[in-house]
Amino acid sequence: MHIAITGNIGAGKTTLAEKLAEHYGWEVYYEAVDGNPYLAPFYSDMQKWSFHLQVFFLNSRFEQVLKIKSKEDQTIIQDRTIYEDAYIFAQNLYESGHLNETDFQTYRSLFETIMQAITPPDLMIYLKADIPKLVSQIKLRGRDYEATIDPNYLHSLNQLYEQFTDKYDHGKLIEIDVNELDFVSNQDHFLHITKQIEKNVNLGKQLKI
Numbered sequence: 333m334h335i336a337i338t339g340n341i342g343a344g345k346t347t348l349a350e351k352l353a354e355h356y357g358w359e360v361y362y363e364a365v366d367g368n369p370y371l372a373p374f375y376s377d378m379q380k381w382s383f384h385l386q387v388f389f390l391n392s393r394f395e396q397v398l399k400i401k402s403k404e405d406q407t408i409i410q411d412r413t414i415y416e417d418a419y420i421f422a423q424n425l426y427e428s429g430h431l432n433e434t435d436f437q438t439y440r441s442l443f444e445t446i447m448q449a450i451t452p453p454d455l456m457i458y459l460k461a462d463i464p465k466l467v468s469q470i471k472l473r474g475r476d477y478e479a480t481i482d483p484n485y486l487h488s489l490n491q492l493y494e495q496f497t498d499k500y501d502h503g504k505l506i507e508i509d510v511n512e513l514d515f516v517s518n519q520d521h522f523l524h525i526t527k528q529i530e531k532n533v534n535l536g537k538q539l540k541i
């Protein structure tokens with residue numbers, strides 16, 4: 333089974349993926365952050381590195397989806413989806429003028445080709461958070477290259493997340509407002525999330541508990 337967590341930068345996807353993996357005995361597929369040669373340069377010069385970074389993420393996410401497909405007997409939890417790369421990040425860079433028309437069209441055409449080869453997740457979990465929550469969580473983890481993230485960038489991404497999740501029709505999607513949730517130290521908050529997952533997918537004998 334393929335479960336994916338979707339949400340803006342700093343929404344808590346990686347932390348939730350790890351907690352769910354521990355709880356259910358699932359495997360996590362992380363985003364390609366460590367060893368990503370374009371991520372830090374991208375944050376210092378978006379104009380120059382947007383296309384490179386988008387192609388890098390698209391390829392790495394495509395590889396993940398193919399691997400997930402080949403392991404149908406296991407449950408894998410994916411930290412961010414390929415849809416977000418195209419419909420949110422690349423779209424935002426295009427709208428803000430960091431990706432030019434030609435590069436964006438080339439990227440979208442590559443994405444459309446990839447779409448023909450992949451299947452959507454069985455369940456998407458959208459972690460919805462407002463800007464103050466995102467900013468404070470990004471600060472907490474203290475990555476140097478993320479220190480320059482402008483709240484306006486997060487705001488534009490959040491607007492695209494809203495549009496994307498409203499229209500999403502590739503499969504099931506649950507929305508979890510994490511503004512007032514602390515699923516790390518409050519077990520009831522964590523169980524609120526697992527309850528919703530179990531309502532939406534049949535975990536059957538895969539349950540570890």
Ligand SMILES: Nc1ncnc2c1ncn2[C@@H]1O[C@H](COP(=O)(O)OP(=O)(O)OP(=O)(O)O)[C@@H](O)[C@H]1O
Nearest residue numbers: 340341342343344345346347363365386389417421
């Ligand atoms: N397609 C993309 N275009 C631009 N930046 C991207 C893209 N995909 C991921 N990123 C960025 O790469 C980094 C990934 O970091 P990480 O995997 O820790 O996730 P995150 O988005 O911060 O989420 P969370 O805190 O919810 O786990 C972030 O700065 C993130 O937004």
